Amino acid sequence: MDASVKSSAPAVSGRVTISDVADALGIAKGTVSRALNDYPDISDATRQRVRRKAEAMGYHPLAHAQAIRTGRSRAIGLVLQTDIAGAQRPFLSDFLAGVSKEASAASWTLTVATSAGGAEMLATMERLINERKADGFIVPRTFSDDPRANLLRCLHVPFVLYGRLSDIQDSAWFDILGEDAMCDAVLRLAQYGHQKIGFVNGGLEYNFSQIREDGFREGMRQAGLQADPRIMTAGAMTSEAGAKATRELMSSPEPPTAIVFAVDVAALGAYAAAEDFGLAIGKDLSVISYDGIPECEWVRPKLTSFRVDSQMAGRRLAELLIRNVRGEDPSTLRETAKATLWPGGSDGPPTRTSDEIARHIRAGDTFTSCEPTGGQA
Amino acid sequence: MDASVKSSAPAVSGRVTISDVADALGIAKGTVSRALNDYPDISDATRQRVRRKAEAMGYHPLAHAQAIRTGRSRAIGLVLQTDIAGAQRPFLSDFLAGVSKEASAASWTLTVATSAGGAEMLATMERLINERKADGFIVPRTFSDDPRANLLRCLHVPFVLYGRLSDIQDSAWFDILGEDAMCDAVLRLAQYGHQKIGFVNGGLEYNFSQIREDGFREGMRQAGLQADPRIMTAGAMTSEAGAKATRELMSSPEPPTAIVFAVDVAALGAYAAAEDFGLAIGKDLSVISYDGIPECEWVRPKLTSFRVDSQMAGRRLAELLIRNVRGEDPSTLRETAKATLWPGGSDGPPTRTSDEIARHIRAGDTFTSCEPTGGQA
DNA sequence: ATCTGTCACGAAACCGGTTTCGTGACAGAT
């Protein structure tokens, strides 16, 4: 009888649309939209009615339908750099789990792309922006002077750094306090009685390296020890580089009895170097590192390392980014967390002095092996 | 003078829209759309003109604007299971790189979510489908009876399995020929002279396990050897489980001189077990495994393993899925590839007989250690 | 009693695409 009866069938696709909700309430769909988006020109009574009905009908707006008008699709962008030697590999699964969990909780999604570094990386990000596949980015592995941050700032696209930027400006970030870990590592070694403590830093192109070196120096200062530049080096981001760095440090006139590494993969290289020299890790040479990659548990003795909770980092970064996109001031979106010491067997009281080690290495023989090695003998 | 002059300004956002292209050509935007989508009611001449102009103006349709009408957003869905012990972790970065590269090349994107297994996994996938965040799914780590595949089939959502399904039906898949690798592993060991060869399979809930066991048996058959059920076991998906399985096999009346593992992480456990028994890996006990995880390079001796090219797998899966979504018959979208042998030092000619090993283990002492261990002595 | 301002909503335009419907132009058949 009533000619205005529109079919209230819930659309062909089975999804509940905003029109379905509006029809069910007998109001305009624009009103429903404004009610759900907290426009001020909607009465509290209506707002409540709409909310309840939408909830009851299981209505969820389609992000990409909103995007066409708003330009935002509730998607977090993450571009992984794949041309660097496994740098982010071990944490990736946990990290993604953290990001995507937090995203899901806010009805956001995660768009992942991969790229080599440099121009390709920036092009990839621009494409995601242009195609509205990402409303903002999580920028992992911050560089000291990060072109990604520069680009996103120019384009006024929100982002959150995983790592602090020296040129802090107005960016949001989350970071693990690597400096505290390095400092604690030194103090732990000093307490064991180590006096000659070496440092193998990561690549100086990364922002974290300066920070970790500062932490190392601060630890030495607090322990009342001298930081000796002859047993400090940097740039070790692979096991091979870590081995090479270790050999260099150990070949110095006054070799260290303990080395602090800024990254685990480099520290793993110390095992090979120690083997070459016939030094026992954890006894002749103590090692403490940072990251907490699973390989720490594989090597013997296990590698003592400051472990980073990557899943938590992912979660926090996602939350900060979402708040950034929603308009909060980036300079209020900054957080830090601490790494946790996971003791292995790679550190302990020194069993040899620096002198003894130096003589031993010059002599080219070993302390511990049971089969004769090296030398002309 | 001409009242019909619409502003040809390229929109506020800077993007070129379909209307911009239509205006530039003086034709209707519907015509442009049909021309670009190869509708039959567009003349070749017009089609060419439109294509060229769109190209020249740098027009790219907005995937989510298309999605609102078509229901498709050119996005690949990938839900990672994060509650299983690191199973997919090591390959993840390469795998994502492969998927996302292939996706980018086709102007698709990759939506990643994570989930625990079971009902949560299915709910996560349904959410992505309902919100049009994925037009189809790559289903990694296929289970023998895979609830994800069942769900997607019911919903008529395209998907590609990474792994073959026993109940093949109409699904598309890509898989590495694990059976060939297992077979080759046995033949390699047989050529070294091994006769008692054990097998430690992965979890039987995974589809690959049956396939790899078949490959192992086929290898034994080709080598003219008896598969001995007392030195075959399954369910080892972690290093601990691999160590336990190795101990069991070695404690059998006729222990193996070589073991084939279906997965690397389990094989890594063999190192710990061998150490317990005082057996030298690669000499007293040969080990060959499968996956090619980076840890193979960390252990001593390096683990001989059949390496899977995860990036390639990701690429192939992405391509197959896209073709599936575009309407190609899934039963024509099936591919396999071979794993590549990466020899380490964990396999070689047997240095002891099964008997010698059995006696040794019963005696509870070791062959190789230089310090006395074990026994009451 | 009228005027003014605010409240709260409906109607309609809009975002950037796709798809349906209608029709003028032309060719070929009668």
Added chain:
DNA sequence: ATCTGTCACGAAACCGGTTTCGTGACAGAT
């Protein structure tokens, strides 16, 4: 010369949302 069918396109509706614009109803001031 008219009729019929196909070709090739324009116009308009549509997808599911958001946002702008307009206006009736009511309250308070004059």
